[in-house]
Each structure stands twice: as C-alpha cells, then as structure tokens.
Amino acid sequence: MRYSAFRIFREGLTGNKGWKPVWREPDPKPEYDIVIVGGGGHGLATAYYLAKEFGMRNIAVLEKGWIGSGNIGRNTTIIRSNYMLPGNEPFYEMSLKLWEGLEQDFNYNAMISQRSILNLFHSDAQRDAFVRRGNAMMLAGADAELADADQLRSELPFLDFDNARFPIKGGLYQRRGGTVRHDAVAWGYARGADSRGVDIIQNCEVTGFDIENGRCTGVQTSRGAIRAKKVAVCVAGSSGRVMEKAGMRLPIESHVLQAFVTEGLKPVIPGVITFGAGHFYVSQSDKGGLVFGGDLDGYNSYAQRGNLPVVEDVAEGGMAIMPMIGRARLLRSWGGIMDMSMDGSPFIDKTGVEGLYFNGGWCYGGFKATPASGFCYAHLLAKDEPHPTATQMRLDRFVAGNLIDEKGMGNQPNLH
C-alpha cells in the first residue's frame, strides 16, 4: 500500500477500514542468505538497502524484543553532519543527504525537520577550533556557517550571553541539521524491507553463533536454529554481550546516557542548540516538549537508567545557558546504553570469523548515522568490500594506530 494524501482522503471517507498492518509477522525459515541480528534502526536500514539497492531478498532480521525497542526509541532525534576527520565526515554527510531524501524514498512520514543545529563557543581558541571544523565540513560537501554573538543575540535572545564562566562569543551553525521522528524511521525501514520480502522476526533472541573452522554458518535462537550464508550483527549497546557469544572481545565499553523531556510548551526554541562546554544540548519536539541531555554517567552500565549526579549536572548546564527553562517541569527521563568505542568512532567491518560481520561502536552518534550505516553495511554484506565512505571504520584500526579520534581523548571511552 502506498501512502499519499489521496489515500488519507479516501480512507477518511470510507471509515478508515482499508489500512493494513505495515509488516508481516512470519515464522523463521530454516535458512537465509543473510541473517541480520538486531531489529533496530541500523538493522532495519541494512535490510532495506540490501533489498532495495543491492537486489537481495532472502534476508531475515532477528529482534530480541519488538523492532525499534532499543536506541532508536531512546535517543534525542538529532541529525547533523558536523564532524571533522576524513574517516568520519564524508560518511555523516552521506547520511544527512540520505535523510533529506528518506521520506520520498521509503514513502513514510518520518517528520524530518531541518531546523538547524548550533554549537556555541565561548573563547577565541574555541572559535578557532570551530572555524577549522566548519572548513572541514565544507570540504566534505556539508554546510557550515559561523555566527557571531550579535547575530545570535537577535536570533536566540533567551540565551545567557553574559554568563560569567561561559560568555557566548558565537556559534557554528549547520542549517541542514535538525530532528526526525525517531520511531517512524524504524517503522518506515521495516515496512520498506518487509514489502520487498525481508522476514522481520520479533521476539527472537540470538543465543549463540554456529562457528566451525573459523566460519560462521548460522545462529541459535530462542525460536530454533537458523542457517545463514552471512550473519550480520547490528546490536549497538549490547555488542559486548552478543559478540561474547562468538568468543570475541571488542574495543568497546557499554555506558549509559540519559535524556530528558519537559511538559509541552509553546514554540520557544527554533532549532537544536548545544552547549558543549556545559554538557547540555536541547531541542523542542513538535509536541512542544523540550528534549535535552548531557554527558554520559561515566561508568560501564547495561541498566538503561542513570543516576542523580548527572541529572543535576544536566539541569545546571541548562539553567546556566538558558535560564528561561527553569520554570518548565520535567516530564520524563530515561537512559540508553551506548557502545562507547576506544576512539569515539564506529565500526562497520568483517570480523576474524568468515561470514560474521559487525556493525557497532556508535557511541552517542548512532541515530543520525542510521541511513548511512544501513547503506554502508548493506554494501559490505553484498559486495564484501567497504563502502568508500566507511573504509576507515575497521575493527583492527587500533593495531596500526589509525584511530578516528575526533576529540583526541585516546582509549578512555567515557570521555568521548
């Protein structure tokens, strides 16, 4: 079924009886060409692009819970491509371009809103660093725009420009950045994959990998064994515990990142605003809630909930830069589990086991990467060679010292 304005009109006149479930609920077949482990945004995007761009059909996506129940349902919905390093920036810019065409591509309303993202700076040195980043972005074909304090005063008068510790000297805009209705991304990809014959199998937990003589031949699941020519793991957040079943240690720690939303307010914040120096970023959802977050809690966790010191830290950051939010009441807070890699950058690569592929290590940048991650992973699975924008996202890059370390923090995952 193709969605359109005409369709809504017709269904409205006929009692909305024509809407059908958006994907099937098939039982697993005994064998597939490709089994994707993990029915989150990246796994579903991978299945979608494998079917649509690379002509593969005999694919299953296995999901432990319900699709989209992991980090694609727990993020703060921001899209952007304001990275700097050559191993990252072209990839994220490709992702942003895919976002721009996504709704037409998969015929699903993901409420993509390019309302801009702004990174604030507070000193000459920080401005120089942002100018450099903006130039790197433009070299990769992205947009970047430096704004001085006067411009920001007129555009965002509610910020505390004369904060004693972090006076606002300006900011780096990416006007094409913005927000997306996150769940709709999972649903849109699932629908697009399902309609091309991909089996999406929910409530199917992978309990082990069948590895013989250095070759992966399938997976054991809570719904029986499934053979596969290729097994593609795509479970960021849980990579540690899933790849442990394949006997693999990773350059990853799992950490918890909290996010918050207030009660609905009238429109007050036009785009996404980040106050990196104070560990705070915020946007306003279409429903009116202020969606914001800050830093990691800082210790290994699989608990999907954080602790109070970070709640306090984020609230202080928000009050410091944007005192007007002090009267908004917090509606919810939640935590998501991040694969924090040793250099803050992700992996899309083969593993040491033939037929076993790995996608993970997304740190807190997984959501914006969803389309390109799916596309590049599909490319790797279909052609057995990396997509040109993802050649550096290798699992073995630490052996040779080819880190993609945007922040220059080294192997301290809770600082990236």
Added chain:
Amino acid sequence: MIINHPLLGPRDAAEFIYLGDAALIDRPDWQAEDAMQQFHDYAYLRDNPAGPHQELWYHEQGDRSWLVVTRDTTTHDITDVQLARDVARSRGRDK
C-alpha cells in the same frame, strides 16, 4: 551510587573518577615476544560484561586512593570494594 570506601566508609560516587576495567592493573610484560599484541589488547580490548564487573575508581575529592569496586553493570549494585594497592599486591605486584 554509594561506594563503601575501605578506609573512609560510605561515600557518594560523585566524589570519584571512573577509569574502567580493573584488568588495567595487570600491565603486560614489555619485554615479551608478543608485547605489541599484548599491549594492544591491554589498551583497547575489554570484556565489557553484563553482570558483575571489577573496575577502578579514583577518590579524587577524598583521600586520592584508587579502589577496585565490584559492581553489577545491570543493576549498579556494589558488592565489594578494596584498595587497588591491596589487589595489586595480592596479584604479585610490588606496589
């Protein structure tokens, strides 16, 4: 989280800085044949378990001791706290 410091008693975890897996105590032998590989594994690879995890915490806003804390990563329950010095010595290190 409250960390029960062996010398100071219960302290707020916010007083501490987190480093990571306590396996970092076991520094490889730099003269070993495969020292390059061992140091790569030591510096970059992690067990990252979902469950009990031994980890290093530094009491920065306190007595500046390093602790080995055993904590469940699925519940944040802390079951054991020792001075890192004692743990290192029990594993044959001289300090």
